[in-house]
Amino acid sequence: MSDEWKSSSSSGEDAKSWKLLEKALLSSVQEQRRSRRWGIFFKLLTFIYLFGALALVLPVLDLKKASTTEAHTALIEIRGMIADREEASADKVVGSLRAAFEDTNTKGVILRINSPGGSPVQSGYIYDEIRRLRGEYPQTKVYAVISDLGASGAYYIASAADEIYADKASLVGSIGVTAASFGFVETMEKLGVERRVYTSGEHKAFLDPFQPQKEEETRFWKGVLDTTHRQFIESVKQGRGERLKADEHPELFSGLVWSGEQALQLGLVDALGSASYVAREVIGQKEMVDFTQRDTPFDRFAKRLGTSVADRIALWMGFQGPTLR
Structure with a gap:
């Protein structure tokens, strides 16, 4: 009886370990996904910022282009x-x-x-x-x-x-x-x-x-x-x-x-x-x-x-x- 209980207890601990490991892996994957999404967001934000800055600078460049002494x-x-x-x-x-x-x-x-x-x-x-x-x-x-x-x-x-x-x-x-x-x-x-x-x-x-x-x-x-x-x-x-x-x-x-x-x-x-x-x-x-x-x-x-x-x-x-x- 004692051996059976030990075997059952060991199996339960293994199952808990696998669940903990699975949970950790899923958390890691979710974190990577969130990280990728934030990375894409910040890249897009940077692109919009640069595009806007270029749009503001271009008229100034044209003005300089059309001015000469x-x-x-x-x-x-x-x-x-x-x-x-x-x-x-x-x-x-x-x-x-x-x-x-x-x-x-x-x-x-x-x-x-x-x-x-x-x-x-x-x-x-x-x-x-x-x-x-x-x-x-x-x-x-x-x-x-x-x-x-x-x-x-x-x-x-x-x-x-x-x-x-x-x-x-x-x-x-x-x-x-x-x-x-x-x-x-x-x-x-x-x-x-x-x-x-x-x-x-x-x-x-x-x-x-x-x-x-x-x-x-x-x-x-x-x-x-x-x-x-x-x-x-x-x-x-x-x-x-x-x-x-x-x-x-x-x-x-x-x-x-x-x-x-x-x-x-x-x-x-x-x-x-x-x-x-x-x-x-x-x-x-x-x-x-x-x-x-x-x-x-x-x-x-x-x-x-x-x-x-x-x-x-x-x-x-x-x-x-x-x-x-």
């Missing part, structure tokens, strides 16, 4: 879609222009353009500001230099400059206005979907892609686009003057686009050359200082998040407003 050529990039809250928005370009003109060491301003166009309003704001600054600082000339593409709203802006340069293979022109949409009426009928729209104005929903077009509304909308086109043409003629061979080539305002070599013959550009060529040979100051205002990394992230949602809604609705393209 030596004579220079001011460079302003107009890249991508010309629209509100984009890199080529009127706010950013106008701010860049004012900073460049106000710098007493600026001997000339180059607008380096690579854009398909965009908002007629944003383009008009920039056009007007260029002409105003030219009047306020007559000794500082503005040169538009088109690289790959200077079309529609981008050309609208370029026409405000003293001279326009392009590469022989650049695409130039597209003086026209477009507004795109879709029609889903027959699709809805096939699906058996009924469209219900409640308005307080007879034509309030005239751009609704889910309703049939009405002749008088289509005619009205065409008139709006024609008015915008006329304003575009008048601005280009005012900017280019007699250099533009519009009488011999009325197709200049048809929305067509030409190569830089053809644009030179049509009076759309003044000469062929790059930004560095204009700075060196025309302005006489090969040292270029970039005055372009750009988004911070945080701005770009927030903008992409917001505009992606808006773009999806616009795509779903099937409508796009008037655009200089």
Whole structure:
């Protein structure tokens, strides 16, 4: 009996030992997991801190980059879609222009353009500001230099400059206005979907892609686009003057686009050359200082998040407003 009790007691002690060992191992594993989680958290926190510090420092670096005590050529990039809250928005370009003109060491301003166009309003704001600054600082000339593409709203802006340069293979022109949409009426009928729209104005929903077009509304909308086109043409003629061979080539305002070599013959550009060529040979100051205002990394992230949602809604609705393209 005594031997059996001893054996049972020994087995019980072994079981307790294994449980204690198992508990210790589990505690160790849990501690390691907690340690890894805290490690990941602190690494992420460090990354966010560094990212934020970089976002704060970048504007300062840009400011230093755009300040010099030596004579220079001011460079302003107009890249991508010309629209509100984009890199080529009127706010950013106008701010860049004012900073460049106000710098007493600026001997000339180059607008380096690579854009398909965009908002007629944003383009008009920039056009007007260029002409105003030219009047306020007559000794500082503005040169538009088109690289790959200077079309529609981008050309609208370029026409405000003293001279326009392009590469022989650049695409130039597209003086026209477009507004795109879709029609889903027959699709809805096939699906058996009924469209219900409640308005307080007879034509309030005239751009609704889910309703049939009405002749008088289509005619009205065409008139709006024609008015915008006329304003575009008048601005280009005012900017280019007699250099533009519009009488011999009325197709200049048809929305067509030409190569830089053809644009030179049509009076759309003044000469062929790059930004560095204009700075060196025309302005006489090969040292270029970039005055372009750009988004911070945080701005770009927030903008992409917001505009992606808006773009999806616009795509779903099937409508796009008037655009200089």
